[in-house]
Amino acid sequence: MKFKRFLLRYYPPGITLEYVKSGNLRTKSIDLLDLSPETNPDQLVAKIRQLEPLITESRADQVKQLILRLQQKQGQQDHQRFFLTKVLQAHLLPLTNVAFNKSGSSFITGSYDRTCRIWDTVSGTELHTLEGHKNVVYAIAFNNPYGDKIATGSFDRTCKLWSAETGKCFYTFRGHMAEIMCVAFNPQSTLIATGSMDTTAKLWDVETGVDLATLTGHTAEVIALSFNTLGNQIVTGSFDHTVSLWDVASGSRIHTLIGHQGEIANVQMNWDCSLIISGSLDNTCKLWEAASGKCVATLTGPKEEVLDVCFNLTGQLIATAFADGTACVYSAATHQCLVMLEGHKGEISKICFSSQGNRVLTASSDKTARLWDVKSGVCLQVLEGHTDEIFSCAFNYESDTIITGSKDNTCRIWC
Structure with a gap:
């Protein structure tokens, strides 16, 4: 193996x-999820050197400097207050979802008007309108971190793959027998997954447009x-009250996670792939061990339906959104509720962490979005102005820009 260079990742740290093996350029990541400004960099470098043979003595000081840069980034105080810069009359009908590309230079919106639109973030200019679906465009996704492709899932039972740069449609994926509710790219941008009301999920090849696998088992x-x-x-996650974990290569089911008594609202895995969080209309969230499929904790809050759930980027925190307008932040390690976020006057349909993990953003049917401090639970800002419910919101990667999408x-x- 021949070492090439180091690349720094701020979020999560x-x-x-980069190295060459057998003539091929390869990468491996050293995750520093527990890094804090108080971490001793010399001790951490010594620990990394024990585990990673590519980190020789001659490269130890360079690694230390990278750790110090990460700690400096963590130590920066976030006092940003957000101001409304653009109101976009985005669609003829209500929006369904919004999503940023990795850099935050552009974002996409899906709508009941059967289109997806690509926007320039700084100017608010519409770059492309993605037309061709014959029903609601409900699910949208960028192939981050690359950001050069977009997937759209529609109630017309198809998924389309588009160029983010030209707006050209590469493929229309047909095969689902009912509305498509969710789409996602794999991190390598080689696959698209779609989930449907027909009880199945499918895996599609980005390069060829071929249907690679149908994940069957949900009812x-x-x-x-x-x-x-x-x-x-x-x-x-399914309305059959269960969560399933699947092997991508074979399309086979690894575990069925049984325990919820109501429909699943959202599911997510943490960064190191060890835990799964699920939120349900049974008023609970459950934390599952990915390796065994066992439930390790049931997180309870108000006796209200859980409408959304997510990990922060390091996987150390969990945020849940409830139908009564409250939200909770939990420790993934202790399963304890650290803070309650109270202030919304209507149900919270979307919740997400900033990249740094020190802020939470919520979108509500009360026509506002709110920004919260994770440690104190204090509402830092109310984003007002929408005239109907907000059901989608997102931070960009640096978390210095927010987009909100509304029924208005x-x-x-x-x-």
């Missing part, structure tokens, strides 16, 4: 090594799915 609608960070597993047919950019 880590160092990627009701598949409404949520996501790949793990390695791309070798995918987790699905508009999208708002906050910087």
Whole structure:
């Protein structure tokens, strides 16, 4: 093996090594999920050197400098206040979803008007309208971190793959027998997964457009799915009250996670692929061990339906959104509720962490989005102005820009 160079990853903190083996350029990541400004860099370098033979004594100081840069980034104080910069009359009918590309330079919106639109974040200019679906465009996704392709899933039972640069449609994926509810790219951008009301999920080849596998086993609608960070597993959540973990290569089911008493609202795996979080309309979230499929904790909050759930990027925190307008932040290690987020006057349909993990963003039917401090639970800001419920919101990668999408047919950019 011949070492080439180091690449720094700020969120979640880590160092990627580029090296050549058998003539091929390869990478491996050193995740530093527990890194904090208080971590002793010399001790951490020594620990890394024990585990990674590519980190020789001559490269130790360079690794230390990278760790110090990560700690400096972590130590920066986030006092940003967001201001409304653009109101986009985005669609003729209500929006369904919004999503940023990795850099945050552009974002996409899906709508009941059967289109997806690509927007320039800084200017608010519409770059392309993706037309061709014959029903609601419900699910949308960029192939981050690359950001050059977009997948759209529609109630017309098809998924389409588009060029983010030209707006050209590469493929229309046909095979589902009912509405498509969710789409996702794998991290390598070689596969698209779709989940449908026909009770199945499918895997599609990005390069050829071929239907590679149908994931069968659920007995009701598949409404949520996501790949793990390695791309070798995918987790699905269904209205049949269960979560399934699948092997991507074979399309076979690894585990069926049984325990919820209501429909699943969302599912996600943490960064190191060890845990799965599921939120359900049975008023609970459950934390599952990916290796064994066992439930390790049931997270309870208000006696209300859980409408969304997510990990922060390091996988150390979990946020849940409830139908009564409250939200909770939990420790993934202790399973304890750290703070309650209270202030919304209507149900919270979407919740997400900033990349740094110190802020939470919520979108509500009360026509507002709110920004919260994770440690104190204090509401830092109320993003007001929409005239109907907000059901989608997102941070960009640097978390210095927010987009909100509403039933009022508009999208708002906050910087």
